[in-house]
Amino acid sequence: MTEAVIQFEYRLDPPAPGAAAAAAAMTPVLRAAQALGIVGRDPGRYDGLAFGNLSWGRAGGFWITATQTADKPVLGEDDVVLIEDFAIEQNRVSARGALPPSSEALSHAALHARRHGAPTWVLHGHHPGLWQEDGRADLPVTDPAAANGTVAMARAVAAAGGGGSGLVIMGGHRDGVIAYAADADGVLAELRAALERLSRTDNQPTPGSPHARRR
Numbered sequence: 408m409t410e411a412v413i414q415f416e417y418r419l420d421p422p423a424p425g426a427a428a429a430a431a432a433m434t435p436v437l438r439a440a441q442a443l444g445i446v447g448r449d450p451g452r453y454d455g456l457a458f459g460n461l462s463w464g465r466a467g468g469f470w471i472t473a474t475q476t477a478d479k480p481v482l483g484e485d486d487v488v489l490i491e492d493f494a495i496e497q498n499r500v501s502a503r504g505a506l507p508p509s510s511e512a513l514s515h516a517a518l519h520a521r522r523h524g525a526p527t528w529v530l531h532g533h534h535p536g537l538w539q540e541d542g543r544a545d546l547p548v549t550d551p552a553a554a555n556g557t558v559a560m561a562r563a564v565a566a567a568g569g570g571g572s573g574l575v576i577m578g579g580h581r582d583g584v585i586a587y588a589a590d591a592d593g594v595l596a597e598l599r600a601a602l603e604r605l606s607r608t609d610n611q612p613t614p615g616s617p618h619a620r621r622r
Contacts, residue, residue, distance in 0.1 A: 445534055457477045460531050495517055514564045
């Protein structure tokens with residue numbers, strides 16, 4: 408099991424100024440994602456580990472939740488980490504914070520880099536319904552051979568993501584999804600739109616059922 412296991416090299420320097428403000432900005436977005444069931448902690452899933460992570464900023468420096476903080480109702484300054492620099496192909500990041508960055512930091516970095524310095528919000532979470540084959544609709548899916556937290560996953564996410572916003576199914580990370588947009592409202596809108604499509608699909612009657620439309 409690689410959930411919550413950090414697989415990249417990292418340097419962690421003392422916390423950066425602005426951590427409290429970053430935590431305050433990220434808390435309402437994390438709370439909204441918790442309400443959607445996309446991030447949090449469930450004793451019956453993933454060995455009880457917290458799942459999901461959130462970041463915002465630019466490729467030249469972005470804030471990300473620290474490892475195992477996605478279930479917190481309020482983020483504190485020790486719960487966010489500033490990624491000052493990263494080298495995806497070298498599998499390393501340089502960070503400032505009290506705790507290590509989230510294990511999916513490379514995938515976040517790849518999406519921030521893909522936006523060429525534009526402000527970006529990225530939210531990675533878990534949703535079994537979206538991840539399963541019949542819930543993916545027309546969403547892009549990464550190669551199942553690319554595992555979570557790896558350089559391969561970061562490359563795959565960057566390749567699959569298109570446009571200024573979107574949502575990608577992480578084919579090699581069970582239940583994993585990752586959404587990105589220019590602002591917090593946009594990243595939550597991507598998640599809500601995907602969940603709404605899934606809800607409509609789930610509510611469609613199956614052919615031959617008593618509720619199927621007759622022609």
